[in-house]
Amino acid sequence: MNESTCISGESEMTVDKDKAAKVLDKTEILKSRERKSLITMIIVAGAFIVCWLPWNLVSFYDAFFNPSGSKISLYIYVISIMIGQMNSLMNPIIYTARVPEFQKALVKFRFKCISRINQCRGRA
Secondary structure, eight states: OOHHHHHHHHHHHHHHHHHHHHHHHHHHHHHHHHHHHHHHHHHHHHHHHHHHHHHHHHHHHHHHTOTTOOOOOHHHHHHHHHHHHHHHHHHHHHHHHHOHHHHHHHHHHHHHHHHHHHHHHHHO
């Protein structure tokens, strides 16, 4: 084996190492994104469970364990439904806090709505 073959062989290995490093960087970025997405989905699912659990418990108790057959207080029932409906408010907040693309889309949407409102006011 001569020196030129060794040198060219080393340069080929250097290029291959550079390619491997770039692929590894892309893989790490994808893993990071997947991990962040997984955490976001866990937070959304956890919020869903926390918000709807009171209503499910109240309904389950009312259906199976209410010995006298009397209805549970209307206040408890309404409050449990309101807590469940809070989940609809929490989802956009969670996504806005966790997903940069969602933040950008929300800002664009807000400015489009404001500009349309201003156009309508100018015409009136």
